[in-house]
Amino acid sequence: MKLARYTHGGVTTIGAITGERVVPLSALDQAAPSTIREVLAAGPDLIARLTRALVGTSVGVPLADVRLEAPIPDAQKYLAIGMNYHDHAEEAARAGIKVPENQLWFNKQVTCITGPYDPIYKPRVSEKMDYEAELGVVIGRRCRYVSIEEAASVVGGYFVANDVTARDWQFKSPTFTLGKSFDSHGPMGPWITTADEVMDPHALDMKLWVNGEQRQSASTGGMIYNIWQQIHELSQVMTLEPGDLIATGTCANVGIALGKFLQPGDVVRVEIQGLGHIENTVADEPV
Known part of the structure; x- marks a missing residue:
């Protein structure tokens, strides 16, 4: 459904x-x-x-x-994993960025959540606004200490996400949270596809375009840590609640790697096989 x-x-x-x-x-x-x-x-x-x-x-x-x-505007948590695709980790390494040895987690503060076709705002205080196509997961059952084998049973559904990032703010702090949490930088949707409709979430084509130019393309099978490993890891630390959101990582060819940052007027479209698409226009932040 x-x-x-x-x-x-x-x-x-x-x-x-x-x-x-x-x-x-x-x-x-x-x-x-x-x-x-x-x-x-x-x-x-x-x-x-x-x-x-x-x-x-x-x-x-x-x-x-x-x-x-936005299907779930009132999530209690929005958690995201960094450098979780093999090709993205490789492009980061080529740029001299240390690849983490373990799962790298950060928060996207829930005030960033916005609708699937709403504008995303370029912050007045950032010159390096970037895109990241991601498969989103929503938790469906309250859980803690979930085994890898049981993890699929706590998933409520899936959605299309863009982990919009202010790179200059991401790297000015030891944690990524500030650069990942600007208002409107969490477009999601277009709806929640329930877990029973997704045969294998690790076999979906994921693509992103900016102004009609394809920038990202990968299979969700390119994850370093799969969804079940991610849920297992998070649930060792915290109770996961229905409606909690997880962004599972992006693939190669993010804007910072290409030297192409988002500007007002750009249109960013993210599409994931079987889940639909979101499309957001970049606009100047309202005064």
Whole structure:
């Protein structure tokens, strides 16, 4: 099931995507939760029931008539791993950046979250705004000390992400958090594709374009640490909650490696096989 949060007629609600329509969950089940985070927390039985109700339904509104919003705007955590693709680690090494010997984690503060087609703002205080195409994971079940073998069972779904980064701020601090957390630098969506629809999250084509020029292209199989290893590692430290977001790393040809940073007017599109795409225009930060 593809779970979307959207605005239509001035009202924001959640629904399920079917073809080119979105159906409000309340039309499928009057007792359905009001947030995607709560739907995922309710577990596979609810998702299966909603999926059955969606089959053959004729209600809903055209996707073209709605505004898609960030599916989970109120996540408690947004965690991201650095240099987690072999080709990206290699380009970093060529630039003289030390490749970490272990999983390298940082926070994207949740105030960075924005919608799949919303503008992303170039900060007044940064001259090195960069893009990073990433597969996003959303946790579906509260968990701690998850084994690698059990990790798939706590995943609620997947989404398309762009880990927008202010490189000058990233490298001015011993941690990456400041450079990764500017407002609007966490576009996500276009919806949450539930885990039951993704046969193998490590076999998806991931691509990024800037102004129609393809910059990044890789399979999610290029990760150094796979999703299950990532969840295992994080859960040794903290309790993961339904709705927590994980960005699983980017591939080669980020802007800093090409000497091409984002500027106002640029249009950045990220697409992942089976999950849809997000597309964001860079704009000057509002005064």
